[in-house]
Amino acid sequence: MSPRVAAFAALLAVLAAAPAPAEGPSAREIMERVDARDDGDHWSQDTEMVLIDKRGGQRVRKLRSYGRDVGPDEQSILFFVEPADVEDTGFLTYDYDDPERDDDQWLYLPALSRTKRIASADKSGSFMGSDFSYADMTDRPIQSYEYTLMKETEIDGHPVWQIEAVPVTERERDETGTEKSILFVRQDNYVVVRGLYWMKKGSRLKYFDVKKLEQIDGIWVPTEMQMTTRKGDETLHKTVLYSRNVKFGDVRGDDFFSVRQLEKGP
Amino acid sequence: MGVLACGLLASAVRADDDDLDDVLGGFEHEEPGFEVAPENAEPEPPEHELVDVSGSIELTGSVNFRSHSSDTGTDYQGLQRLRFRQGLQLDADLPWSTHLRLEGWAFYDAAYAIQGRDQYTSQVLRDYELDADVGEAWLRSEIGPEVDVTVGRQIVVWGRSESLRVLDVLNPLDQREPGRADLEYLRLPVTMLRVEGYAGHWSATGMAIPEVRFDELPVVGSDFYPDVVQLPEQKPRQFGSTPEFAAALNGIFPGWDVSFNGAWFWNDEPRLSGGPPATSLKHDRLWLLGSSGNYTTGGWLLKYETAVLQGLRFFGESDEKTRFDLLLGAEYYGLTDTTIVVEGVNRHLFDHDAEIRRAPNYTRTDSQEIALRISRNFFHDTLHATLVGILLGWDARDGSLVRFDLDYDVRDALVVGVGVLLYQTGDVPPFDAWADNDRALFRVKWSF
Numbered sequence: 161m162s163p164r165v166a167a168f169a170a171l172l173a174v175l176a177a178a179p180a181p182a183e184g185p186s187a188r189e190i191m192e193r194v195d196a197r198d199d200g201d202h203w204s205q206d207t208e209m210v211l212i213d214k215r216g217g218q219r220v221r222k223l224r225s226y227g228r229d230v231g232p233d234e235q236s237i238l239f240f241v242e243p244a245d246v247e248d249t250g251f252l253t254y255d256y257d258d259p260e261r262d263d264d265q266w267l268y269l270p271a272l273s274r275t276k277r278i279a280s281a282d283k284s285g286s287f288m289g290s291d292f293s294y295a296d297m298t299d300r301p302i303q304s305y306e307y308t309l310m311k312e313t314e315i316d317g318h319p320v321w322q323i324e325a326v327p328v329t330e331r332e333r334d335e336t337g338t339e340k341s342i343l344f345v346r347q348d349n350y351v352v353v354r355g356l357y358w359m360k361k362g363s364r365l366k367y368f369d370v371k372k373l374e375q376i377d378g379i380w381v382p383t384e385m386q387m388t389t390r391k392g393d394e395t396l397h398k399t400v401l402y403s404r405n406v407k408f409g410d411v412r413g414d415d416f417f418s419v420r421q422l423e424k425g426p
Numbered sequence: 427m428g429v430l431a432c433g434l435l436a437s438a439v440r441a442d443d444d445d446l447d448d449v450l451g452g453f454e455h456e457e458p459g460f461e462v463a464p465e466n467a468e469p470e471p472p473e474h475e476l477v478d479v480s481g482s483i484e485l486t487g488s489v490n491f492r493s494h495s496s497d498t499g500t501d502y503q504g505l506q507r508l509r510f511r512q513g514l515q516l517d518a519d520l521p522w523s524t525h526l527r528l529e530g531w532a533f534y535d536a537a538y539a540i541q542g543r544d545q546y547t548s549q550v551l552r553d554y555e556l557d558a559d560v561g562e563a564w565l566r567s568e569i570g571p572e573v574d575v576t577v578g579r580q581i582v583v584w585g586r587s588e589s590l591r592v593l594d595v596l597n598p599l600d601q602r603e604p605g606r607a608d609l610e611y612l613r614l615p616v617t618m619l620r621v622e623g624y625a626g627h628w629s630a631t632g633m634a635i636p637e638v639r640f641d642e643l644p645v646v647g648s649d650f651y652p653d654v655v656q657l658p659e660q661k662p663r664q665f666g667s668t669p670e671f672a673a674a675l676n677g678i679f680p681g682w683d684v685s686f687n688g689a690w691f692w693n694d695e696p697r698l699s700g701g702p703p704a705t706s707l708k709h710d711r712l713w714l715l716g717s718s719g720n721y722t723t724g725g726w727l728l729k730y731e732t733a734v735l736q737g738l739r740f741f742g743e744s745d746e747k748t749r750f751d752l753l754l755g756a757e758y759y760g761l762t763d764t765t766i767v768v769e770g771v772n773r774h775l776f777d778h779d780a781e782i783r784r785a786p787n788y789t790r791t792d793s794q795e796i797a798l799r800i801s802r803n804f805f806h807d808t809l810h811a812t813l814v815g816i817l818l819g820w821d822a823r824d825g826s827l828v829r830f831d832l833d834y835d836v837r838d839a840l841v842v843g844v845g846v847l848l849y850q851t852g853d854v855p856p857f858d859a860w861a862d863n864d865r866a867l868f869r870v871k872w873s874f
Binding site: 418 | 446449450452453457459460462463466480482525562566571572574580581582583609610613622624629678680681683720722723724725726727757758759760761762763803805806807808835837838839841871873874
């Protein structure tokens with residue numbers, strides 16, 4: 161047996177020994193169901209983010225936010241409530257489903273009485289100083305990823321699919337700053353309850369973990385989640401995000417998701 | 427050989443699995459010190475308050491590190507500012523979709539007492555040592571689903587530029603220490619009636635501005651004032667003079683926006699009028715027609731501002747002049763946590779002649795300003811660095827200014843900062859007199 165044939169035989173042996181996924185949906189089908197999961201067409205919520213640094217220092221950000229689906233696209237508007245130095249700062253986003261189309265974003269700066277349009281290509285930046293990036297706060301287009309079902313396992317007693325997601329376009333890789341990720345999708349409700357992200361910069365890993373999942377008006381909502389940034393064994397920073405006052409069916413029209421409203425506040 | 431290859435490959439796959447298991451084990455690993463503090467662990471949702479009082483207390487300072495004096499002889503080396511500033515703002519939601527804002531501020535600068543008040547001119551002490559004023563004070567109401575009316579002292583920003591002015595003519599600026607004023611205090615509100623109507627992607631705004639207010643400029647005795655005599659200024663009455671009028675049409679679309687603007691207003695920059703001994707500073711009425719726009723593509727935001735200004739007058743000239751301003755700029759957002767802004771403007775004066783180039787007009791046919799602003803956040807938005815450079819003239823022949831600021835969030839709403847502000851001399855006033863005004867800056871600000 162030549163070395164090349166031996167290696168091929170060994171590979172077959174290893175693959176044969178690996179547990180094959182049970183009959184069921186493919187990774188892409190699962191992620192399509194995740195994407196199609198009812199997360200409300202119109203919603204509002206209060207958010208509190210606790211940012212924890214290596215020295216144990218904690219900073220708190222409070223937000224009031226509103227969102228709606230417009231066909232396959234999503235519009236959201238959020239207002240800072242705390243801390244005081246950024247109170248009333250507003251952020252309006254039109255997040256387009258088409259990965260080739262740039263999102264529209266506006267930032268209202270009350271200290272300058274000014275609304276600024278901003279470009280949105282780099283979503284890998286920190287969202288308000290947290291471990292969540294702008295990319296984490298918006299839907300990631302499923303057509304921009306290649307998914308592989310790794311195995312089925314359990315988290316907190318719930319069966320989950322463990323899926324590897326790799327960006328297929330350089331644009332997606334650059335925009336999100338992510339090389340690849342492993343997602344854990346609960347089989348009973350298609351909620352991503354955990355995610356592990358390999359970041360392009362700094363050999364860092366980000367751990368996303370849903371700590372509390374509630375059903376509100378029939379819709380599953382993570383009401384407590386955390387994102388932890390690690391390098392090797394060291395934790396660098398952590399953000400805990402709480403959602404409160406989550407309401408669905410809070411219908412608001414075009415005039416609300418507008419620069420006019422951004423300048424007026426919630 | 428085949429058995430060895432088989433074994434190595436199997437080991438490699440097992441090692442990958444082990445590595446992945448190690449990495450996934452991070453979900454179960456809670457490092458001590460990263461627990462949420464009890465007071466933050468069960469957050470209360472923020473309540474929408476009908477009346478909200480906010481404000482800030484701030485200490486700002488500057489130290490001039492080069493030996494220089496004002497033209498009146500005041501030594502300006504060393505501590506030049508130690509200012510305590512208090513700002514208060516009240517916001518109230520009233521019935522019928524009406525919102526009230528009242529803002530006021532006051533400051534006291536201890537540097538003058540420390541350095542000896544008798545060194546300074548009375549004008550400097552009056553304008554720089556102690557001051558207080560009403561800031562924004564307005565009432566806004568929705569008088570229909572698509573119409574807003576705002577009346578009172580307010581700030582309206584027309585410009586797209588971060589650092590240069592073309593269309594931004596409605597609010598005067600605090601220029602008492604050029605380059606020193608923080609952006610948030612730079613624009614001075616004026617009393618106006620503003621009506622805005624909305625229809626789809628478009629909005630139209632009309633403004634009547636009865637309060638006449640001009641830029642706050644350096645006074646005699648300041649190291650930014652290049653003379654020993656303060657010329658009298660012919661100012662229209664603050665209220666009761668011919669009001670300013672302005673209108674704008676704005677369109678906001680996916681990926682781009684545009685505005686068309688028009689105004690009939692008082693020129694903030696005074697000109698010399700008359701001859702000795704009756705020389706004075708006078709403000710003229712100007713017409714402005716302009717346009718501005720933004721376009722985004724990828725990580726870029728491209729912008730323009732343009733304006734035709736009619737009614738400019740110069741010392742020794744009988745004719746009114748017309749100027750055409752064109753600003754082009756780009757902002758780049760493609761680098762993580764970083765924004766880079768480059769802007770340039772050319773101001774072309776029609777019917778220019780030699781008299782306009784000479785003293786005391788010092789105005790070129792074409793004058794340029796170029797601005798570069800780089801800002802970056804570090805360490806999860808706790809450290810903010812900003813570098814601003816402004817050149818007057820393509821080659822900085824008329825002067826330049828560089829400012830670098832480093833602000834650190836000690837904790838929520840508490841910021842400490844340091845910076846440096848450098849001036850380079852130019853061929854024409856005022857920069858020819860500012861070359862030694864370089865200073866180091868510091869500040870502490872607590873917001874509540």
